Structure formats: C-alpha cells, structure tokens
Amino acid sequence: MLTNKQVGFIGGGAMAEALIRGILEARLVTPSQLTVSDVSKERLDYLRSTFMVSTTHDSQEIAKQSDILFLTVKPQVISSVIESIAPVVAKSTVVVSVAAGITIAAFQGKMPGVPIIRVMPNTPVAVGAGMSAMALGKYVTTTVSEPVAQIFGAVGKVVTVTEDTMDAVTGLSGSGPAYAFVLIDALTDAGVRVGFSRQTAVLLAAQTLMGAAKMVLETGEHPAKLRDMVTSPGGTAITGVHVLEQNGVRAALIDAVVAATNRSREMGRR
Structure with missing residues (x-):
C-alpha cells in the first residue's frame, strides 16, 4: 500500500523516530522513501546514520515531494510550520498532524482541499506498543486513511474516532x-x-x-x-x-x- 510513496517528517524528535523505526521494521517502506527535516543538525545526523534516511533543513522541500507528510513538531511551533508549507503542499498530499490541541480546521483554513488527518499517539509507540487515535478531515477517503492507519499500526494499535472526542483520547490513552x-x-x-x-x-x-x-x-x-x-x-x-x-x-x-x-x-x- 505504501509502495512508491514518499513519506516525509517535519520534526525529527522522539515521535518521528518511533514511527520511522516501526515502519522500517515492518518493511512498509524502504529508507529511500523517507525524508526528515529538523532544525537540529545533530538530530538529523543521528537519524541519517541510524536509519539511512534522507535529511534536510528545508521543510518546504519535504512538503513538495511527500505523498504522506507527518508534522511531528511541538504544538507551539505548528503555526509557523503551517504558514511555511501551506503554499507548496499539493492537494494529493496527505498531511498527518500529531500536534496536540491543533484542530483539523486550523490546517484546513490554510490548506483548503488537502486531506488532513489528526492523530493522538501515546509514548509507548517508542517500543512498538502504542495506542493511536485518528480523526479524519473532510477530504480524507478510505484510500487515503488506510496507509496512515497502517503506519501507526506498525507501532501499536490504532482506532479512528471523531475529532470531538480527541480531548477524551488525550485524557485516557x-x-x-x-x-x-x-x-x-x-x-x-x-x-x-x-x-x-x-x-x-x-x-x-x-x-x-x-x-x-x-x-x-x-x-x-x-x-x-x-x-x-x-x-x-x-x-x-x-x-x-x-x-x-x-x-x-x-x-x-x-x-x-x-x-x-x-x-x-x-x-x-x-
């Protein structure tokens, strides 16, 4: 399902590392299909040497080339990331956000027509035993959501919920x-x-x-x-x-x- 798809990560922290490790171990993608951007050179050097993935400091470059784009950054910087990538994100790109508290509407207002998926994972994704809940934007079809569910399924369990329950997901899992x-x-x-x-x-x-x-x-x-x-x-x-x-x-x-x-x-x- 992920054959020939380019997967990008803006933000190379612990969540990105857990997802990269999981999808590579599950052989859903090859390292050549993955690109990561981060502000830290040391972090990018680590990810490149550990997983043999491509790295860059240019988030717009990743946004342009990705079929599935993960925004694995802190909520406090997500607004600037959205402003940066919105002009270059294609409507065929699936944008997946793990930023807590940031609604799908916040993305949709800047990226109209782009399929947006909001995900609340928990920390045990780091050991392949996470619990992730996905809320789907209005442009997301089953064809769009299944590869994303497959990725989070590689690091634990995943369910699809309505966005109005995401606060409850945060409180529970x-x-x-x-x-x-x-x-x-x-x-x-x-x-x-x-x-x-x-x-x-x-x-x-x-x-x-x-x-x-x-x-x-x-x-x-x-x-x-x-x-x-x-x-x-x-x-x-x-x-x-x-x-x-x-x-x-x-x-x-x-x-x-x-x-x-x-x-x-x-x-x-x-």
Missing part, C-alpha cells in the same frame, strides 16, 4: 501511560515493603500489568470477568481488591481521566 507508571511505581514500593529488592519488585509489577493488559486484548473478555477468575472466595486477591475499593482507587482513576480530558479542552481553547 494519551495521558494513560503516566497513570500506569504511577501504578507500577506504587506496586514496586509495595514489593520492596514486603521484602523484595527494587529490581525484582519492578519486574514483578511491570510484567504483571503488561500480562493483564495482554489478557484483556487477546481474550476479548470483560476486565471484570478476568478479575473474577483471579479472585477466589476468601482468597488473597479479593482481599487486596477490597482494600483498593475502600481507598477509592477506581474512582481516582476515573477522576484522573475526566480531569485530564477537561485540561485538554482548556488548552485547546487558548
């Missing part, structure tokens, strides 16, 4: 790794408290959460059913779950997602 890291850290401290070394405790905690998540995804069972499989009558697991419920862990997680979603909405109104 975008911010979700932070919640998981808090849980792993707390479980690690608990492991140390009951006698393990910190190294052993973090392994026990992290692998347990990863395994539980994998069971949910691969079995398709409701998490509550899987929990019931672990909690035998009068046993250790139900005793622990009881303590979690007493201390409001479930409510705290719900509140965290709601608060992060509301914060995302506030940031988007600036």
